[in-house]
Amino acid sequence: MLAQRTKRIGVSPTMKVAAEALRLKAQGVDIVDLGAGEPDFPTPQHVSRAAHAAIDANFTKYTTNSGTDELKRAVCERYRADYGVEYTPAEVIITAGGKQALFNSALCLFGAGDEVITHMPGWPTLVEQIKLADAEPVIVRTHAEDGFRLRAEPFLRAITPRTRGIIINSPGNPTGALIDEAAVAAIADEAARREIWILLDLCYEKLIYDAVPHNLPAVLVKRMRDRTVLCGSSSKAYAMTGWRCGWAVAPAPLVAACNALQSHSTSNVCSITQKAATAALTGPQDCVTAMLDEYRVRRDQMCEWLAAEPRLRVAKPSGAFYLFVDVSDFLSPDGLRTTAELAQALLDDARVALTPGEAFDAPGFIRISYATSMQELKRGADRIIEFVHAREARALAQ
Numbered sequence: 001m002l003a004q005r006t007k008r009i010g011v012s013p014t015m016k017v018a019a020e021a022l023r024l025k026a027q028g029v030d031i032v033d034l035g036a037g038e039p040d041f042p043t044p045q046h047v048s049r050a051a052h053a054a055i056d057a058n059f060t061k062y063t064t065n066s067g068t069d070e071l072k073r074a075v076c077e078r079y080r081a082d083y084g085v086e087y088t089p090a091e092v093i094i095t096a097g098g099k100q101a102l103f104n105s106a107l108c109l110f111g112a113g114d115e116v117i118t119h120m121p122g123w124p125t126l127v128e129q130i131k132l133a134d135a136e137p138v139i140v141r142t143h144a145e146d147g148f149r150l151r152a153e154p155f156l157r158a159i160t161p162r163t164r165g166i167i168i169n170s171p172g173n174p175t176g177a178l179i180d181e182a183a184v185a186a187i188a189d190e191a192a193r194r195e196i197w198i199l200l201d202l203c204y205e206k207l208i209y210d211a212v213p214h215n216l217p218a219v220l221v222k223r224m225r226d227r228t229v230l231c232g233s234s235s236k237a238y239a240m241t242g243w244r245c246g247w248a249v250a251p252a253p254l255v256a257a258c259n260a261l262q263s264h265s266t267s268n269v270c271s272i273t274q275k276a277a278t279a280a281l282t283g284p285q286d287c288v289t290a291m292l293d294e295y296r297v298r299r300d301q302m303c304e305w306l307a308a309e310p311r312l313r314v315a316k317p318s319g320a321f322y323l324f325v326d327v328s329d330f331l332s333p334d335g336l337r338t339t340a341e342l343a344q345a346l347l348d349d350a351r352v353a354l355t356p357g358e359a360f361d362a363p364g365f366i367r368i369s370y371a372t373s374m375q376e377l378k379r380g381a382d383r384i385i386e387f388v389h390a391r392e393a394r395a396l397a398q
């Protein structure tokens with residue numbers, strides 16, 4: 001009944017958890033929601049004010065399909081200031097979130113017979129988009145013992161004559177791990193030699209806790225500007241997930257192809273959103289730092305609370321706003337067999353919503369989002385630990 005391509009993909013499992021938590025909350029159930037993949041902070045006031053002004057000025061019509069000139073210039077200016085890379089508006093397309101920037105790029109670059117390398121545990125959409133482009137995902141695995149670090153060697157080993165692209169997400173969802181500049185340089189040198197594209201998913205680029213070198217755009221631009229795609233987003237940095245605004249910064253011919261694709265699918269991003277995103281990118285950036293500072297405090301506190309139960313093995317992430325916790329000690333063939341079952345039991349018994357590792361191709365782990373208030377985090381940590389102890393007591397009594 002449905003087209004073949006629908007059989008290759010499923011609904012994003014991260015969205016499934018969120019939907020279930022929302023449903024229960026709407027019924028009045030007291031859920032501690034640690035599943036959210038989005039900031040709990042309000043959108044900064046100056047950003048929202050720009051949107052109000054856009055409505056008042058009746059800036060409510062179609063814009064140029066690839067985005068307004070002022071927003072494309074704002075993206076160029078931001079990347080010049082942040083990374084020292086030079087781009088022109090013809091090399092930018094404004095998209096419905098970073099997701100569409102990645103999707104457009106995948107569809108315009110990859111096709112049947114191509115292999116595209118990405119990494120797991122990771123954000124499932126990257127793999128699904130490769131499949132939607134009829135290409136074959138090739139997965140590089142990262143490991144908890146190594147802090148889920150993205151190293152160059154496994155990427156280099158995964159390259160074959162069919163490799164057409166490499167997609168790297170740093171800081172990564174769900175691990176918060178970073179790839180370092182030297183690793184990107186090594187991958188880029190080989191990619192440049194073999195005419196392979198590199199797509200950087202920079203969705204969490206503003207959420208890095210320590211002042212470590214992470215100028216990945218400059219590393220790529222220096223080595224392979226003509227095959228580099230930088231995909232960014234206003235979602236996480238500026239607490240703008242619902243506004244749906246991202247961008248791809250890439251060579252003009254690719255941007256032109258993405259523009260054609262977008263012109264026959266979604267057209268321009270909402271005009272009002274574009275005004276808001278322009279204010280976000282060109283306005284004061286201290287709101288970003290303030291949110292990052294608060295995430296850092298929450299991260300440290302939540303790690304401390306969870307440390308009360310040593311079998312919840314957790315390492316502090318370098319970026320993003322998730323703890324990726326090894327819960328394999330709580331799984332067994334005659335009890336909770338998977339983290340999907342564990343997450344369901346946590347929702348049913350402890351009323352805590354979080355995301356099972358299977359969603360990120362990481363059985364044995366759960367993802368806890370700390371993009372929520374300290375009070376909710378405390379309630380969540382208490383409930384998780386009580387849940388674990390209650391199950392243990394029940395097991396002992398049997």
Ligand SMILES: Cc1ncc(COP(=O)(O)O)c(C=O)c1O
Nearest residue numbers: 097098099123173203233235246
């Ligand atoms: C790793 C990663 N990349 C990209 C995105 C896309 O976000 P958006 O489309 O809101 O920019 C997300 C969203 O959760 C993400 O986790």
